[in-house]
Amino acid sequence: MSGRPGYSAKFLSNTNHDGHTAYTIRVVNPEGAVWTIVRRYREINELHETLRLHHETLPRMPSKRLWGNQDPAFIRRRQHELQEYFEGVLRVDPDMATPALKSFLEPPPPPPPAERNTSRAYIQIFDKMQARLLNLAVPPAALDEAEYATRMQKYSHAMRVTVLGQPLDPLLMEQATFDQEPPPFTPCSTEHLEALKEPTTIQDGNLLSDLLEGLQEVLHQEEPIADEKKLIVPFPATSYS
Numbered sequence: 001m002s003g004r005p006g007y008s009a010k011f012l013s014n015t016n017h018d019g020h021t022a023y024t025i026r027v028v029n030p031e032g033a034v035w036t037i038v039r040r041y042r043e044i045n046e047l048h049e050t051l052r053l054h055h056e057t058l059p060r061m062p063s064k065r066l067w068g069n070q071d072p073a074f075i076r077r078r079q080h081e082l083q084e085y086f087e088g089v090l091r092v093d094p095d096m097a098t099p100a101l102k103s104f105l106e107p108p109p110p111p112p113p114a115e116r117n118t119s120r121a122y123i124q125i126f127d128k129m130q131a132r133l134l135n136l137a138v139p140p141a142a143l144d145e146a147e148y149a150t151r152m153q154k155y156s157h158a159m160r161v162t163v164l165g166q167p168l169d170p171l172l173m174e175q176a177t178f179d180q181e182p183p184p185f186t187p188c189s190t191e192h193l194e195a196l197k198e199p200t201t202i203q204d205g206n207l208l209s210d211l212l213e214g215l216q217e218v219l220h221q222e223e224p225i226a227d228e229k230k231l232i233v234p235f236p237a238t239s240y241s
Helices: 041-051 072-092 099-105 113-132 145-163 170-176 187-197 204-219
Strands: 008-017 020-028 034-040
Touching (some): 020 041, 020 072, 034 041, 041 072, 041 099
């Protein structure tokens, strides 16, 4: 056995995935390279069964528990026991000569180039979105004159294109400008306004005379509309005893 330090494994934390506890382990090799792996108790127990075939003496493996294995106190105790187990395993095999132990603690394979590029693209998109989103925790900064003028010009153009370009009442729309310019009339509103300005071709007196004559004709008919005898029905004779 060489005098250089061997491998070391440190249990850092644990997380729950779909009802199963996964442990995050930091591994350091003799050259000082560091990486992390994530393993479940089932995988550690399978490693223990394989190591028993190669080594006569091994530390005690924490036992299984069918009920209450999601209890936080139990998980903390099991993580401590697994830490002691791996310290004992690496004392038995400090250079990880057993293939199963080496495969268990080796670093995860690097992602393919396409996946790395995709991950980098996702990060860039996230950074751009985060930079464009409004941060409510930061108070808004005051606008300078140049920025204020630019925004007013932008809003005025938007109003002229979207709102003032519609056939609305021009008298009301005159009050909705941002740059104090009169709103342009659309062809529809202009034609309607000009039609209202033109004088009527019919005199009011003539129009009133025509209405009265029509009313007189209705009220004074030369021939009765109906026969009065047919409209009046006599009551039947009533006898009093």
